[in-house]
Amino acid sequence: MNKLRIGIAGLGTVAQGVLQLVKTNGSLMSRRTGVELIVQRIASRSAKPGVDLLGAVFSTDVHDLVADPDVDVILELIGGEGLAKDLIESALAANKPVVTANKAVIAGYGDQLLAQGNAPLRFEAAVAGAIPIIQSLNQGLAANRIDAIYGIINGTCNYMLTVMEEEGLAFDQVLSQAQELGYAEADPAFDIDGIDAAHKLTILAALGFGTSYDFSALYVEGITQITAEDIQYAKELGFKIKHLGIAMHTDAGLETRVHPALVPSTALLASVNGVMNAVQVVSDAAGETLFSGPGAGGAATASAVLADVLSLGTSGLIGSARALESKGRSLNQAQAAGTAPAMHRLAMDDIRSACYLRIPTVDRPGVFAQVASALSAHSISIEAVIQKEQPLEDASVSIVILTDVVVESVVNAALTELAALDTVVGKITRIRVAPTH
């Protein structure tokens, strides 16, 4: 039996999930993997009475985990960027392997941390909770050229869009409801503005395409503009609206973008509902593979954290069977090097997609012709139209148009022109259609 002594930083939901899981399934894990997990030390600002520490030494200083020679691997589960990043850096500098669930730190500093590492750094739990998507990209699909990654990677957004669809409720109503149920934070901006999804997509893009961990290079749009009306119109057109992280490589370059998207109702992604996450990967040999599961929660995240820990334990990189001193670094470097040569990142203006446009206009004959001719002037073809007879409360009507595939800059120019028409009486909603392979 390979004994592996873990040190846990933090004592929040995920850390408690890890403790609970080691307690419940520790002997199962040993039988399955040959690795016996021992919780050696726990460090947190304050103790949590009632939480079973499984006999671990308790400190209030997380750096004690680095200093303790009896800790083989550090689990960074404190979250945030300052102290967490500092802890990861000092652990790696001291040759201590690190497992983290911290998407913000990896999305922001992944290149630097993976390059400086003298020990393995693992972060399965940072993307899509319990789903072993990082392992699948690094190992399960290792023989493939990755062409595209589409992810429903924010549970709050997916929950809200699902409830808006199923119950026909307005955004604000569903947000309040999600907050009451604990599916949305009191300050929901991080989720509903797409930041959280963008952190995760940064990581997926780096792993899939070998690009840098550069959060700032992504186009990011949240779901705050989506109305129940849009969801209904999309349904009539044969689509569901999902908040997607998209990383896709075409001959033109690499696209990395987070925004709501129309997904064909028949696509498997369209059936991923509620707080569930899913990542679809399109690759040359494996074709379309999809991985779904709970994207958050203490137990689900702990499952991913411990998958990393056990994988390190069986790798022979650490613990009592430690064998290959330099192996962690070389693997990190391979991951950091990725699929270089570096790919050209496409500017958002240059991406191509079909678009759903909802245009609020006055209810008057000739308006549709005016809109159609404005689009035609930009050589934008119309694939489908919905125009309902009855006006909305403010006496306006919605013209809904599904365009052919168009370059973003062209759509932007057309939208500017449409907005300037005196018959257009409100903000035009544009939702891109998810690419298909």
Added chain:
Amino acid sequence: MNKLRIGIAGLGTVAQGVLQLVKTNGSLMSRRTGVELIVQRIASRSAKPGVDLLGAVFSTDVHDLVADPDVDVILELIGGEGLAKDLIESALAANKPVVTANKAVIAGYGDQLLAQGNAPLRFEAAVAGAIPIIQSLNQGLAANRIDAIYGIINGTCNYMLTVMEEEGLAFDQVLSQAQELGYAEADPAFDIDGIDAAHKLTILAALGFGTSYDFSALYVEGITQITAEDIQYAKELGFKIKHLGIAMHTDAGLETRVHPALVPSTALLASVNGVMNAVQVVSDAAGETLFSGPGAGGAATASAVLADVLSLGTSGLIGSARALESKGRSLNQAQAAGTAPAMHRLAMDDIRSACYLRIPTVDRPGVFAQVASALSAHSISIEAVIQKEQPLEDASVSIVILTDVVVESVVNAALTELAALDTVVGKITRIRVAPTH
């Protein structure tokens, strides 16, 4: 760079897929994993003119792969049971790691092969093609107690059921169509009778629940009894019919069964269509995770084969960075030992499920009351009923009943009694409802 010299047995579709993938993506794999794959030797009964062997030595005797000291790992891609099993045995006896796509050999002899092995034996490609489900069970979900595995693991069955549903065609028509398209073999029994799915479920059950690789312990039923009518009735009741492999642990014991099943239309599994495969895993921490992708095909299977090869290459178990002589064996042994203590396998008579029953009866008043009272006599509750007015061609009518959850032996007794009624004029169809968690 860790050089890994592979020896390939067989030169069929999968072997050609491997060669093609090494040729196309070899340098990508090296950058990503630090492992350089070299095709050292290929052995096949006969050469295939026009296939690029990538400079490998060619033999007609697969045992040359074992004897060649320059072969680090053997890829068994010949299929069948005799020679393939023989090759795997002699390779492991000679301390050569083996990667195989051979579900029949693993389902039949997995215990013996994993126990005797002096070297690692990997078989990701044996289940669900490109989907990294074995890796996900062994590693991604390693911290979890597995409660249930539901798999759509035969592409032929799923394709046929999908087309029957979408086009309302009869079984025989769709079978001919599938054969023309190459989605079904000339002799389709292996797929449509459920044997292939049972091979795969044997492997999934062994990995998830630590049971023996005992193909003969499974209950197996194919899709030949399913009619377009059943699919339509199921739809009215809110279900789709899928051919499932189910391995599930309850307090009563372990169930391992392969049969058509009613899946709620809203479930993600219900949206897995055509030749796609999917495996849903229910576990205590990760909850419901689902993995889908192409279940067959040269490139997809090659993707899984090479995932195993690259994983061995990065593990330090083999190749020029070989480090841990005994590691392969200990890991195999851990896998073989699984989650012992051994689980009690439930006899099929003792499983519990809700059932769809389609009962062909004469078109006469009082027949439904007769059927209902027969069920009631066995304490079987009725959840839903469909009875259409118009008789079928043979002047019979179908009574369709959805029962509550009942023990299999009770349903069997009731079916025997119903079949004996003189108002029942044809074979009764019973389709179990998939369990829910």
